[in-house]
Amino acid sequence: MADEIPDEFEDDEYEGVVKKFMFINRKAPYGSIYGHEMQETMLISAAFEQDVSVVFMDDGVFLIKKGHDTEAINIKNFSPTYRALEGYDIEKLYVEKESLDARGLTEDDLLVPVEVLGAAELGDLMETQDIIISA
Amino acid sequence: MKFGILVNEGPFNHQASDSAYQFTKAALGKGHEITRVFFYHDGVNNASSLSEPQSDDRNLVKLWSELGQENGVELIVCIAAGLRRGLKEENLAPGFEISGLGQLVGAGIDADRLVVFGD
Amino acid sequence: MILHTVNKSPYERSNLDSCLRVARDGSGILLLEDGVIAALATGTSAEALKSAQSGKSVYVLGPDLNARGLGDSDLVDGVKVIDYDGFVDLVAEYDTVQSWL
Numbered sequence: 337m338a339d340e341i342p343d344e345f346e347d348d349e350y351e352g353v354v355k356k357f358m359f360i361n362r363k364a365p366y367g368s369i370y371g372h373e374m375q376e377t378m379l380i381s382a383a384f385e386q387d388v389s390v391v392f393m394d395d396g397v398f399l400i401k402k403g404h405d406t407e408a409i410n411i412k413n414f415s416p417t418y419r420a421l422e423g424y425d426i427e428k429l430y431v432e433k434e435s436l437d438a439r440g441l442t443e444d445d446l447l448v449p450v451e452v453l454g455a456a457e458l459g460d461l462m463e464t465q466d467i468i469i470s471a
Numbered sequence: 472m473k474f475g476i477l478v479n480e481g482p483f484n485h486q487a488s489d490s491a492y493q494f495t496k497a498a499l500g501k502g503h504e505i506t507r508v509f510f511y512h513d514g515v516n517n518a519s520s521l522s523e524p525q526s527d528d529r530n531l532v533k534l535w536s537e538l539g540q541e542n543g544v545e546l547i548v549c550i551a552a553g554l555r556r557g558l559k560e561e562n563l564a565p566g567f568e569i570s571g572l573g574q575l576v577g578a579g580i581d582a583d584r585l586v587v588f589g590d
Numbered sequence: 591m592i593l594h595t596v597n598k599s600p601y602e603r604s605n606l607d608s609c610l611r612v613a614r615d616g617s618g619i620l621l622l623e624d625g626v627i628a629a630l631a632t633g634t635s636a637e638a639l640k641s642a643q644s645g646k647s648v649y650v651l652g653p654d655l656n657a658r659g660l661g662d663s664d665l666v667d668g669v670k671v672i673d674y675d676g677f678v679d680l681v682a683e684y685d686t687v688q689s690w691l
Contacts, residue, residue: 479691486624493674497673500675503678503682584681584686585687586681586687586689587687589689
């Protein structure tokens with residue numbers, strides 16, 4: 337993943353352009369690859385020094401749930417990498433409250449610090465973004 | 472206006488690629504610019520030169536190839552997603568290029584709008 | 591404001607519910623692909639879409655309706671049927687797009 341930090345751009349091709357990118361993760365891990373591949377995209381966006389926010393909602397909250405044990409399903413556990421986001425200056429992580437409540441989860445169940453937002457607040461935050469990528 | 476297009480699904484399994492194609496075609500027809508079309512997740516399969524759909528149905532790979540070549544639109548296949556799914560230079564349809572996720576982020580930075588088509 | 595797109599039937603997936611929960615007044619909602627099924631006047635999402643229209647504009651992609659054997663007369667009142675050109679115009683008119691997949 338980190339080897340993908342792009343070298344195909346001129347160093348200053350996007351210099352100074354900072355857009356608000358929001359990545360919205362709505363799907364559970366392992367039932368599909370979207371969460372894992374979105375994680376790769378988020379890390380690449382960090383290399384472009386954009387203003388990145390990450391949202392986990394609907395079944396996407398399970399992406400950051402503690403305690404993934406994937407040995408018996410033989411799929412790589414990619415959840416630890418969410419702890420590395422901070423090291424890439426991706427610090428704005430949000431979870432929708434309604435999604436947590438509907439699934440009987442709390443912040444204590446999550447493996448990274450997040451800000452919990454109600455649906456309306458999340459909607460307002462989305463409205464401030466330039467680019468929204470979701471899967 | 473400049474549009475970036477993200478296609479998350481392959482041809483035929485879902486309507487995403489068709490919807491993306493129709494949108495892109497309409498946007499070009501209206502004089503808009505397409506910054507690039509980025510194929511991610513199973514979307515990389517839209518670039519497979521090995522695709523042989525039935526002759527009485529649309530050939531999405533060919534449609535995208537032609538749209539890209541006739542309009543000078545970049546069709547970018549994510550290298551990592553491509554490798555996972557067996558899309559390499561040797562089986563890439565004309566008009567498609569393999570590149571990194573940076574091109575998707577770049578499209579987001581460069582375009583006025585990014586539209587995502589998926590499942 | 592955001593143009594929200596919903597491409598799945600409400601009988602298959604709950605992405606319309608998620609969209610309606612989060613979408614703010616002044617935003618637009620476009621139903622396309624299987625999502626057009628949500629606009630049936632006799633369907634389970636009819637009430638939700640009628641309420642949504644008090645603050646948001648709801649659009650339906652005509653080609654997807656027709657493909658599924660549906661027409662304007664099958665739809666909840668007030669939804670606007672558009673074509674792909676109209677879809678392009680909407681994306682230009684709104685500030686950002688959020689695809690509820």
